[in-house]
Amino acid sequence: xxxxxxxxxxxxxxxxxxxxxxxxxxxxxxxxxxxxxxxxxxxxxxxxxxxxxxxxxxxxxxxxxxxxxxxxxxxxxxxxxxxxxxxxxxxxxxxxxxxxxxxxxxxxxxxxxxxxxxxxxxxxxxxxxxxxxxxxxxxxxxxxxxxxxxxxxxxxxxxxxxxxxxxxxxxxxxxxxxxxxxxxxxxxxxxxxxxxxxxxxxxxxxxxxxxxxxxxxxxxxxxxxxxxxxxxxxxxxxxxxxxxxxxxxxxxxxxxxxxxxxxxxxxxxxxxxxxxxxxxxxxxxxxxxxxxxxxxxxxxxxxxxxxxxxxxxxxxxxxxxxxxxxxxxxxxxxxxxxxxxxxxxxxxxxxxxxxxxxxxxxxxxxxxxxxxxxxxxxxxxxxxxxxxxxxxxxxxxxxxxxxxxxxxxxxxxxxxxxxxxxxxxxxxxxxxxxxxxxxxxxxxxxxxxxxxxxxxxxxxxxxxxxxxxxxxxxx
Numbered sequence: 001x002x003x004x005x006x007x008x009x010x011x012x013x014x015x016x017x018x019x020x021x022x023x024x025x026x027x028x029x030x031x032x033x034x035x036x037x038x039x040x041x042x043x044x045x046x047x048x049x050x051x052x053x054x055x056x057x058x059x060x061x062x063x064x065x066x067x068x069x070x071x072x073x074x075x076x077x078x079x080x081x082x083x084x085x086x087x088x089x090x091x092x093x094x095x096x097x098x099x100x101x102x103x104x105x106x107x108x109x110x111x112x113x114x115x116x117x118x119x120x121x122x123x124x125x126x127x128x129x130x131x132x133x134x135x136x137x138x139x140x141x142x143x144x145x146x147x148x149x150x151x152x153x154x155x156x157x158x159x160x161x162x163x164x165x166x167x168x169x170x171x172x173x174x175x176x177x178x179x180x181x182x183x184x185x186x187x188x189x190x191x192x193x194x195x196x197x198x199x200x201x202x203x204x205x206x207x208x209x210x211x212x213x214x215x216x217x218x219x220x221x222x223x224x225x226x227x228x229x230x231x232x233x234x235x236x237x238x239x240x241x242x243x244x245x246x247x248x249x250x251x252x253x254x255x256x257x258x259x260x261x262x263x264x265x266x267x268x269x270x271x272x273x274x275x276x277x278x279x280x281x282x283x284x285x286x287x288x289x290x291x292x293x294x295x296x297x298x299x300x301x302x303x304x305x306x307x308x309x310x311x312x313x314x315x316x317x318x319x320x321x322x323x324x325x326x327x328x329x330x331x332x333x334x335x336x337x338x339x340x341x342x343x344x345x346x347x348x349x350x351x352x353x354x355x356x357x358x359x360x361x362x363x364x365x366x367x368x369x370x371x372x373x374x375x376x377x378x379x380x381x382x383x384x385x386x387x388x389x390x391x392x393x394x395x396x397x398x399x400x401x402x403x404x405x406x407x408x409x410x411x412x413x414x415x416x417x418x419x420x421x422x423x424x425x426x427x428x429x430x431x432x433x434x435x436x437x438x439x440x441x442x443x444x445x446x447x448x449x450x451x452x453x454x455x456x457x458x459x460x461x462x463x464x465x466x467x468x469x470x471x472x473x474x475x
Contacts (some may be wrong), residue, residue: 036091038236038276043206043214044136053216055187056245057131057156058101058208059119065130065155070148072100074141075210077448083267083274091423092265097212098141098148104207104244105131107188108253108312111157111180114303115243116258117166120176126158133184137213156180164302172229174258175303176243187327188315189245191253191300193308193334199225199290203297205235205257207244210264223284225292229302232294234284238264246297255297312337313345320352320360326359338370352375353389361386365397372404381408383416387428395420395428399435406437413444414452421461422452428475429461439468 028388043053064071073081076088076095088095113131113169120126133154140149160179167173177202197203204218217236224232233246237257246255263277284291300308312334319328332338338348349370352360376385383406386394395416398404407415417437420428429449433439437448447455450465 014280017027018063023237039219040209040215040217040236042137043216044138046216049204049206049216051187052189052206052245052247052251053136053214054133055107056214057105057107057133058135058211058214058240059100059103059105059115059243060132060155062128062130062157064100065361068150070098070132070150071099072098072148072211073146075099075212077143078210079274081264083265086232086267087271087273088177089268089271092138092274093276094210094212094215096143097137098143098146099211099240100148101132101135101208101211101240103115103240103242104254104257104329105178106206106243106245107184107186108191108308109311110183110186110318112162112188112311112314113156113178113180114245114256114300115176115178116175116256116298117164117176118258118431119243120161120164120178121166122164123161126178129158131156131158131178131180133186135179135213136207139213156182156184157455163307172227172258172298173302174230174298175200175256177303177307182359183318188311189247189253190251190330191308191311193305193312195436196225196299196301196302197222197231197248197254199223202249203233203235203246203254204249205237205239205241205244207241207257209236209238209241211240220255223281223294226290228299229299230258230296232291232296234291235282235295237295241295253300255299258296258298260295261293271438306342309337309340309342312344313340313342313348316348317351320348320355320357323357325359325363330400332363332367335369336365336475342370346377347374347382348381349374350380350385353382353385353391353394356389358391358394361391361394362397365394365401372398372401373408378411380410381405381416383408383432384410384414384419385427387416387419387423390423390425392425392427392431396431399431404435406432406435407441409441409443413442415441415443417441418443418449418452421449421465422456422458424453424456424458424461426460426464429464433464433468433474439465 078099105113105115158178159181162177164176165173201222206216220233222231222234223234239259244257247253261279268275281291281293283289316333349364417432453462
């Protein structure tokens with residue numbers, strides 16, 4: 001679409017030089033700019049992006065917040081402070097809206113937020129900042145008093161700087177990952193974990209351009225895809241969009257908006273006014289070649305892999321906690337995560353068992369390639385955990401898996417058969433015996449499964465094990 005719009009602009013403007021401008025009072029001091037027609041729209045007006053809007057936050061200086069009020073001048077006053085007390089041209093959109101924010105961020109887990117590294121450089125920056133969700137243009141704003149009224153429940157604070165990195169070299173890195181002070185109850189973005197999008201693929205962005213309420217910018221493309229850690233787009237991005245989500249047509253995160261072409265606004269002597277700058281790149285729009293300038297997104301795949309893995313784990317964990325099977329199955333589409341052994345994290349099958357979520361255990365056991373002989377954090381085999389928590393159907397599913405080792409022991413030398421027997425779980429005992437479990441194995445105290453059943457007065461399971469010892473069939 002933007003290529004067609006180019007015909008509306010005089011080719012003679014190629015020699016026009018745009019002045020470098022910036023909001024140097026904000027951490028996001030690098031300009032972005034709208035390319036040709038400004039396609040930004042109010043986020044709240046784009047219903048198809050409602051979940052993405054809810055998962056996008058705006059960075060606010062903590063000092064601006066007082067109770068349910070955030071103090072901010074509007075965009076018009078800000079520009080007049082920056083460029084001088086001149087009229088603001090009609091080309092400057094949303095001029096009467098509050099310019100409260102300095103960067104954007106987005107959720108990749110209910111309490112894990114990603115932004116740009118230049119937005120939050122260190123822990124001090126994190127502690128001075130807050131994250132406002134549902135920052136939309138329908139929030140009450142009094143431009144005379146500079147008061148923006150918000151719901152305090154939508155304000156979150158960072159409590160852990162999980163990773164932050166800003167470099168300026170051939171392989172540019174510009175990312176920050178923060179753990180928030182509590183779960184947001186919002187649906188996080190799905191995100192790419194491998195590969196990359198293609199040249200001219202369409203992308204969309206949500207953020208707070210110039211610090212104003214959330215806007216959607218779409219009808220944009222990947223205009224240069226040759227770089228390792230980032231790609232270039234013709235998204236209509238401004239200062240304040242930094243750290244915002246850049247996602248593909250399926251809604252999956254491809255990158256973090258980090259920098260762009262010079263100039264968002266300028267003083268124009270011909271009209272003696274402040275105008276919005278129009279950006280262009282003839283290489284892409286006229287010749288279909290790779291763009292030489294544009295708004296740049298840091299690839300989401302080039303933040304630390306352990307961050308992405310732990311975020312996936314967190315989404316699955318929260319889905320289990322919330323008993324949200326629909327959300328669980330969506331995150332379980334990243335099947336490889338179940339093969340990962342994450343430091344300090346409980347095996348997800350064991351976690352679901354210990355939180356009495358048998359339906360989630362059974363769903364995971366149906367995933368091809370799932371490790372049915374994995375251990376929990378205490379080095380107990382999954383079968384022992386299932387037996388301990390009475391998950392009979394899960395044990396039966398394990399027994400139907402050809403890879404299942406029925407005689408793995410926990411640290412007390414107990415097998416799943418022993419635990420099921422002493423707990424009186426006859427169905428589990430029968431399933432394990434029919435799967436080939438060894439009834440004669442002893443634990444660290446020299447006790448068999450039948451010994452344990454008898455000492456715990458579990459007559460039925462003791463009887464079943466007696467029949468097994470005599471070679472009788474178990475039904």
